[in-house]
């Protein structure tokens with residue numbers, strides 16, 4: 001493909017209009033007389049450019065192109081293969097734009113040429129509750145076609161949501177946005193009884209994708225409240241799961257977010273107190289909060305088995321196994337994913353810098369400059385393919401050896417609701 005054709009990719013990205021200020025990032029560097037050079041780290045360069053306020057798109061780039069454009073390229077050894085980085089600025093770039101593109105290239109090249117080991121945590125990525133929730137929406141789409149309405153994000157991951165949107169799912173914040181009589185899916189995080197009542201009032205067909213382990217906590221909330229306890233929910237204010245659980249017994253439940261809050265808590269009858277937790281909390285921090293509650297209320301009762309779910313616990317254990325050996329830890333997950341954010345915090349508490357990335361474009365080359373060992377994991381709502389994409393992008397900067405550290409094996413699988421089972 002010629003450079004002119006490559007420029008047309010940018011035009012295509014700009015809905016057919018020429019985009020003179022845009023930058024083409026090479027997916028491959030092409031020469032007329034020798035083999036092309038792949039540029040797996042182009043996705044990192046694209047991210048770096050966007051952070052510098054530059055519009056960028058990826059496509060093949062003719063390495064000798066210079067007609068009406070500024071082209072930058074670099075080819076280097078990445079272990080047993082050759083990799084490249086390249087960018088071309090279309091039109092007549094301003095000095096500021098040229099400087100930003102050069103800066104982004106320099107940032108990527110500063111992390112290139114180093115051999116790295118990736119310590120891959122296992123388990124990581126999708127849990128059984130997330131797989132079930134996604135499959136429910138997929139099956140509804142296959143059975144009925146779009147639109148399929150989903151209340152809130154089905155799971156907290158931008159890629160999952162975008163992918164399902166492209167296939168016909170419509171994500172709404174309120175049930176009032178769902179046409180009367182239509183089917184609506186409740187997300188994996190669960191809903192309060194008030195939302196169920198509202199769905200009934202609007203005659204909506206509910207397909208419930210609430211994770212069974214969240215449902216367990218709801219059941220406990222009702223049981224503990226029914227025996228006359230003040231039910232303390234340990235969790236984060238505003239999280240959908242917390243809002244749903246608190247809704248089970250709003251007059252009897254109180255939210256506690258930290259050990260500090262636990263120490264100051266007042267309840268009507270200290271002899272009748274129980275606690276529950278959000279499913280995706282830090283195991284260690286929650287133990288501190290429970291300990292503080294126990295000291296304040298010696299009669300405190302808890303759930304028969306931990307509310308922090310197996311997937312959260314396993315991913316934290318796996319992270320602990322790699323963090324100490326890593327120079328930096330990358331956690332693939334979205335910002336609103338509670339269990340992903342906890343993994344970042346856990347690594348930092350262990351003394352290893354950690355970063356939450358939604359995918360390869362968020363990975364800043366500067367984080368890799370002195371990193372010979374990179375810990376890599378993903379929160380329970382992050383698709384496994386993103387982990388592979390991060391490894392592939394790093395492989396574009398230098399040789400990467402992947403070592404998986406498995407701390408437990410997950411075999412849990414939840415059955416689907418009858419509506420979508422056939």
Ligand code: SF4
Pocket residue numbers: 127128129130188211212213214279280309310311312339380
């Ligand atoms: Fe269920 Fe735990 Fe997965 Fe949440 S993280 S969906 S509670 S298994």
